[in-house]
Amino acid sequence: MAVEISKKVFDAFVEAALMIKKSPVLKTTPFLGFKTVEDGSLYMYFSDSESTAAVELTKSLIDMDFAVDPKPLQAFKAIKADTILFDADRQAIFWVGSKELTLPFMTDMAYTFENGTFERLFEIDGKTLLDMINAVVFAVSKEELGGLRFVRMEIGKKLRFVSSDGFKLALAEEDITTPQENAFLLNPAIFHGIAKLISKEKDVTIAAGVAHNHIVFSWNFEDYPVIFKARIAHEQFPDYQRAFPEVKYVFKVNKKELKDGFAFLRKTNSSEPVMIEIEGNTMTLMVKSENGIAKYDLEIENETGEDFKIVVNPRDVYAILTHCKGDDLIIKAESNSRALLFECENRQFLSTPIRYYGGVQ
Structure with a gap:
């Protein structure tokens, strides 16, 4: 008896199951499983040594317990449809309209699914x-x-x-x-x-x-x-x-302007460290390379009034700015040899400075 489910849900589970293979931490063969549990509920699931994701599809009239390789199922992703059907006997059959895919059962998956309360x-x-x-x-x-x-x-x-x-x-x-x-x-x-x-x-x-x-x-x-x-x-x-610095310098910065500055430097030479130099209420971002020097200035609020200089990894800072919430950003520091603290709405990020810059400490 064929089971009909939402294609959007199906496609999402196929894509998420394949993320396991892309993970550099979990070396697990991805699979997509289908299993009827004791109360008659049919689940679609994927699993690895650390996690399991499952979706309850229906109260099935027949028992199912099989798994397939999710990679061939990506062929259905480009097909526009509301639902997808599947059935299983000695093999698994999936189809959308006239498009049909028959897959053998996997026998080497290491994990299964058990439902329960929490x-x-x-x-x-x-x-x-x-x-x-x-x-x-x-x-x-x-x-x-x-x-x-x-x-x-x-x-x-x-x-x-x-x-x-x-x-x-x-x-x-x-x-x-x-x-x-x-x-x-x-x-x-x-x-x-x-x-x-x-x-x-x-x-x-x-x-x-x-x-x-x-x-x-x-x-x-x-x-x-x-x-x-x-x-x-x-x-x-x-x-x-213990990693958070003892605050001696505080600078208020517009997040978008700072991100624009790092984006500009990334386009000129993204592989080189970035010097952040603060004099008064002006922040200068600078990159030195064999091809020359690139600079970007922006106005900030220097709350402590002290000048400051530090060298950072531009990729790290750009990732931080991408995930910071809100428009306002506060940067705090203890010294140019301790981690730089970025604070935004409900978020804090620490980035370790680079000690050497252009061969000069």
Whole structure:
């Protein structure tokens, strides 16, 4: 008996399942599974060693328990349709209109899906959660995701995510209502999948909780119940508060103007470090290379009145500015050898300076 489901939901799960293969942290063969559980509910899911995402499709009249390689299913993505159908006997068959795809069952997937209840801790809207994930995971850059060992998730009066790769630190927080205070460590690679799923349906309310050593996120995707479970890691996270500088310099900057400045320098020579020099209320961004010197000036508010000079990695700063909220940005520093602190609306970022510039310390 064929099962009909939303093609938008189907395409999103196919795309999210393939994100596992792209992750430099999780070396897992991606698969898309279909399983009927004890209460008769049929789920579509994907999983790895750290997380599981599943969507309840229907109350099935027949038992299903199979998995397929999601890569060939990308062929359906370009087809415009509201639904997709599938069935399974000795092979899996998927079709949209006259377009049909038959796939063999996978037999080597290492993980499966089990449904269950969870203790609800708080709710948050999807757009806010996606923005927080982007800030603490992808502000470090997708290419360097392998440098992140964990993301710390704190709950209390605020929901707070903190990540660091040893050179950069990102902190994002939002107000929530929750009955307890706690902290959990999560593998950053799991955010590939959840970010991909939420980005397809941002206007949702997400319930978060705990179940069997997992953090659980649950929401409705086009009226289909989705559950995303992420394994809690039992390791120590460094005392990240010690990384914040003792503030001796404070500068207020327009975020857009500063981002425009770094964008200009990136176009001239993005691989070279950027010198930030502040004299009075003028900030000068400068890049030196064999091809010459590029400069960009902008007016700022120098609250401490002291001149300041520091060298930064332009890629790091540009990523920070991309994920900062609001128009106003406050930059704080202790010295030109300590991490530079960028503060914007509900976000904090630390970026380690570069000690040498153009061969001169």
